[in-house]
Amino acid sequence: MKFKEMPYKRIQYEEVEKEFDQIVKEFKQAQNGEEQFEVHKKYYKLNDKVETMITIAHIRHDIDTTDEFYDKEQTYYDEIEPKLHNLSVTYSKMLYQSPYRDYLEEKIGKVAFKNIEINMKSFDKKLIPLMQEENALVTQYDKLIASAKIDWDGETLNLSLLKKYLTDKDREVRKKAVKKMSGFFAENAETLDTIYDKLVKNRTKQAQEMGYDNYVELGYYRMNRNCYDKKMVENYRKQVKEYFVPFAEKLHDRRRQRLGLEKLTFADDSVFFQEGNPIPKGTPEEIIENGQKMYRELSIETKEFFDFMAENELFDVIGRKTKRAGGYMTYLPEYHAPFVFANFNGTSGDVDVITHECGHAFQGYLSGKDPIREHADITMETAEIHSMSMEFFTEPWMNLFFGERTEDYIAMHLEDAAAFIPYGCMVDEFQHIVYENPEMTPAERHSAWKKLEKEYKPHLDYEGDEFFEKGGYWQKQLHIYDFPFYYIDYCLAQTCALQYKVKMDEDYKKAWESYLTLCTLSASDFFTNMIKEVGLNSPFEDGCIKEIVDKLEKKLTA
Template sequence: MKFNDIPYERVDMEEVRKSFNELIKEQSAAKSGEEQFEIHKKAYRLIDKVLTQMVLCEIRHSGNTTDEFYEKENDYYDEKKPEYEELRLKYYKVLLESPYRSFMEEKIGKVAFKNIELKLRSLDEKLIPLMQEENNLISTYHKLIAGAKINFNGEELNISLLRKYLTDSDRNVRKEAWSKLSAFFTESSRELDDIYDKMVKNRTAQAKLMGYENYVELGYCRMNRNSYDKDMVKNFRDQVKKVLVPLATKVHELRREALGLDSLKFYDNEMYFNNGNPAPIGTPEEILMWGKEMYSDLSPETKEFFEFMYENELFDVMGRKNKQAGGYMTFLPDYKAPFIFANFNGTSSDVDVITHECGHAFQGYVARNYEIEEHMDITMETAEIHSMSMEFFTDRYMEKFFGDRAEDYRKMHLNDSIVFIPYGCMVDEFQHIVYENPDMTPDERKDAWMKLESEYRPHMDYADDSFFSKGGFWQRQLHIYAAPFYYIDYCLAQTCALQYRIKMDKDYKKAWESYLELCKLSAKEFYEPMLNKVGLDSPFQDGCMKNIVEELTKTYFNK
């Protein structure tokens, strides 16, 4: 079914409550594990029905944050989602305490039961008012960012549409574009500080109600960190500081030389070539068509996947005013359909949508018919491997999108992947600092950010910009507001994706087979055993980052 033909109907939470209560009653009366699983399949159908309508609302509200109907529906779910999560948890608690737990654990997996335990540690009925307030704050942030009206070059642009000027080949143009962006954030800074301050205090209050010292542990539970902790994450970040930051600094120095500049300023930070970064040569419609051709050639599995997406119009990728910033892949369970949301803006990031978000969507498509739906419930550090690795597996097709600048794109993509990891780790460490010190003032948070800049991005020069030079850059990062502790998942995944880059240079076919196996494993295994199964080193393993840096230096930076 084409996406626009999918009907939307508001979820009646009272009916959902009755259905869950009935399922709880049935599960409590079950006489065997087999009977419990049959009842559990009914729960799948209920959960899928609810999530499908919630996701439909999310997509349509994201597409136009000023649409009054879906804005009201979004407000409704901001209020009702915590109630739904609490009902769902009550149901899962019956499974956790069942006399037939061993059967069910064997059936749906130990990972699923560990995730249930984490949910029990992260949710309680007493949190619902605070969670409703948190949802409202996130929606307020999204609406503020989506509603940006930046006058530039005779156009009124939002942040997504301004991006092409932020990376313009003319240094004066991009400097002016960054100045306009800085002016928007300066004007909005007090409101952004206020929103974030309320978020930090809200999340801290939730953590205290659950008996935690601060939000860090609660945040880890909510991110389903089912097999690693903050000490392991810190060890990873320390490896990055020690061995990857020097390589990233070398990449920036090579960029400076290539651009012929005496020094790099913050408005040069995403520039790689004097004649401008490579941009797609086709229209948005052509990019989608070339994506179809690319995936048809890559493998039989990707061919089937992209044809399904294309024929059912499961993309909303055109940039528009009042459209939510950023991009994501989501899933419509009743239709077993992935969906991709993005903002094409005429830069190379348009092609990244066809690789990165399609990596997510491909994995969702591969696993869409699993009988055990918990096996589709992947954690983010795994999900991002699928997307970031697909970016590398499709590198060989870039002539379709960039013509004679395909090699420039490949070079930029690899370098960007390297320099991203220190930035992502900085975002993560910043959040640990903030939530471990929830009474910090807005100025103290900005000072903390600037200190981290010196450790992770020593090359970064904000010149005399009145906003960014005062530590405000993090306010551009929506994950810090909307998805605390998510960002390190990108770094862990990029570490794995770089391993695939190294592997495919040696044996592309074997690397693809490993990747396909990873997609099929989905959430059947815990993180590190799963990586081991497909021949990847864990990012937490001492020496993992050192080995990657040595291989990349030998192949790409030793000439």
């Protein structure tokens, strides 16, 4: 069914609660594991219905943040989602404590039960008022960012549409775009600081209510970290500082020379060639059509997936002035349908959507065929391997989008992917500092960010821009507001994706088979086990980062 034809009906909490209570009653009355698993399938069905309606409302709200009907629906779900989560936790506890757990564990897997354990550590119904407040604050931030109205020579742009001018080949245009972007954030600086301060204090209070010293431990549980901890992440960041930061700085200097500049400034941060970055040819519709051709040729599995997406119009990628910023893949369980949301803006990022977000969507399409719903509950570092690796696996088809500048795009993509890792680690370390010190003032948070920039991106020069010089860049990173502790997942995944890049250059078919296996494994095993099973090195192990850097340096200097 086409997305626009999918019917929507508001989820009434009282009706869900009534149906839920009946499922609980039947589960308790079941005489053996087989009977309980049959009841569990009813829980799947209820959950699918609830998630599908909420997701439809969420997408339609994001498509037009000024739509009054779906704005009210978003506000409503901000209120009831914590209550729905309480039902989920209640059911999970019952599943976890079942006298027939051995049978159930055999059916849905050990990972599912570990996740239930983590979920129980991350939620209590007494948190509902705080979670409702948190949801409202996140929505307030998202709407503020989406509300940007930037005058550009008489045309009104939002932040997503401004991005193409940040990569313009004319340096003066880029500087003007930076000034416009900085102006928006400076104008809203006090509000941005207030929202984040309230979020930090809210999340800290939630953690304390659960008996934790601060939000870090609760944040890890909320991110469903089921096989690694803070110390392992710290060791990973340590390796990045030691090996990847110097490597990334070499890449930035290589880019500086290519641009013919004496020094790089922030206005040059996203530009790779004097003639400008390669941009995709054709209209958004033509980009989607070429994406379909690409996935039809890549594999039988990807052909089936993309044809399904195209036939059912499961893309909304055109940038519009009232559309939510950013991009994502989400899933509509009743229709076994992934959905890709993005903001095309005429840059190479438009093609990245067709590779990155479709990497997520492809895995979602595969896992949707698995009758065990828990296998779809992938942790984010695994999910991002699917997307970031797909960016590399689709490189043989980049000529469809970039023509004579295909090689420029491929070179730019590899450099950009490698240089991202220090930034991602910086975001992660910043969040650890903030949540371990929740009483920091807004000024102290900005100072902490500024210090980290010197450690992770020493080449960075804001040319005296007041807002960014004071350490304000993090306020444009929506993950810091919306999804605390998410960002390190991108770094861990990029580390694995770069391993796939090396492998596919050696033996593309073998590398693809490994990737397909990883997608199919989904969440049937833990991240640290799965990556070893498909032949990847763990990012947490000493030597992993150094080995990748050594191989990439040889590749880039060949």
